[in-house]
Amino acid sequence: MLKVGLTGGIGSGKSTVSNLFLQHNIPVIDADIISREIFNIYPEAKTEIGHQFGENIFDEQGNLKRRELGNLVFKCTSLRKKLEEITLPFIIKEIFKRIEEYNKAGEKICVIDAPTLIEVKLHTDMDVNIVVWVDLQTQISRVFTRDKLSNEDILNRIKAQMPLDEKKSYANFIIDNRGNFESTKEQFEVVLNKLYEFEVTI
Numbered sequence: 121m122l123k124v125g126l127t128g129g130i131g132s133g134k135s136t137v138s139n140l141f142l143q144h145n146i147p148v149i150d151a152d153i154i155s156r157e158i159f160n161i162y163p164e165a166k167t168e169i170g171h172q173f174g175e176n177i178f179d180e181q182g183n184l185k186r187r188e189l190g191n192l193v194f195k196c197t198s199l200r201k202k203l204e205e206i207t208l209p210f211i212i213k214e215i216f217k218r219i220e221e222y223n224k225a226g227e228k229i230c231v232i233d234a235p236t237l238i239e240v241k242l243h244t245d246m247d248v249n250i251v252v253w254v255d256l257q258t259q260i261s262r263v264f265t266r267d268k269l270s271n272e273d274i275l276n277r278i279k280a281q282m283p284l285d286e287k288k289s290y291a292n293f294i295i296d297n298r299g300n301f302e303s304t305k306e307q308f309e310v311v312l313n314k315l316y317e318f319e320v321t322i
Contacts, residue, residue, distance in 0.1 A: 121223045123245065123317055127237035129251035129284045130277050131262035133297040137252050138233045140308045147227055149218045151211060151234035158210040159184060165210045172202055188290055190303060194276040199274065208240060229315060238290050239282050250311060251291035253284050254298050271305070 126141075126148075128134035138148050159166040169177065169184065177189055193200040215232060222230045234242060244250045256261075256278070263274045288294055293311045297304050 121218075122183050122315065123316060124231045125237045125243045125246035125249040126233045126242070126252070127235060127249070127287060128297075129254075129259060129281050129287070131266070131296060132252045132254045132284060133262070134233065134235070136297065136304060137250070137295055138231065139310055140305065141231045141312075143236070144230060144312065146229050147163055147222050148231045148233050149215055149222075151232070151237075152216050154211050154218075155207060156184075156186070158207060158214060158297060161214060164211045167208045169203075172206065173199075173260055174248045178286075186274050188275070191273060194225070194229060194273065194280050200280060204240075212240070212242065222292070236281060238287055243290055244263040246295045248292045248315065249290055250293045250295060250312060251284070252295045252297050253288055254296075256284075 126138060127132060136149065141148050159169070166178075166182075166184075172188065173192070175282050177185055179185055189203070215234075219232070226249060232246065233241065234240075237243050237246075237249070250307075259272070259278055260274055263269060263277070264271075267274075269277075293314065295304060295307045295311065
């Protein structure tokens with residue numbers, strides 16, 4: 121099975137490309153979704169978060185206050201690293217578990233959609249890597265429109281990830297998502313055809 125890493129940065133439009141894969145019936149393992157699910161799959165992760173960040177980081181239903189935690193860790197590198205130390209092993213474990221499930225099911229291609237794919241070295245386990253790229257100003261504008269965060273919070277989140285210009289150097293394919301949807305879709309179709317060629321040769 122061809123393992124395809126898909127990454128970008130906050131506001132780059134990575135989800136748009138991820139959805140295009142789904143429309144072609146190609147399975148996508150979404151690391152962001154897994155990061156929310158691990159607290160139910162692995163209760164010990166939730167326990168450790170409570171110990172490190174306090175029980176008030178959960179609401180009355182026991183759900184993680186994600187935006188509150190995000191605002192906290194993106195302002196402090198040491199807290200962000202502490203959060204990653206707790207959650208990353210569980211997220212990566214679950215990603216590989218699902219990869220194996222798709223492999224056993226006979227899928228030919230599987231996409232691993234992860235915003236920090238390169239930062240956590242997960243890209244080295246992929247056969248092909250795609251970076252969805254936009255310029256910095258487009259990132260800022262899109263995140264503001266979508267999340268209504270302050271400029272400081274937006275920049276903190278962007279700085280917490282590897283710059284998109286640097287991520288490009290790790291990519292087999294780059295999708296420039298500054299334009300309209302049709303432009304992105306055209307680039308996607310070119311990449312998809314190349315992936316089918318890869319899939320035939322492995």
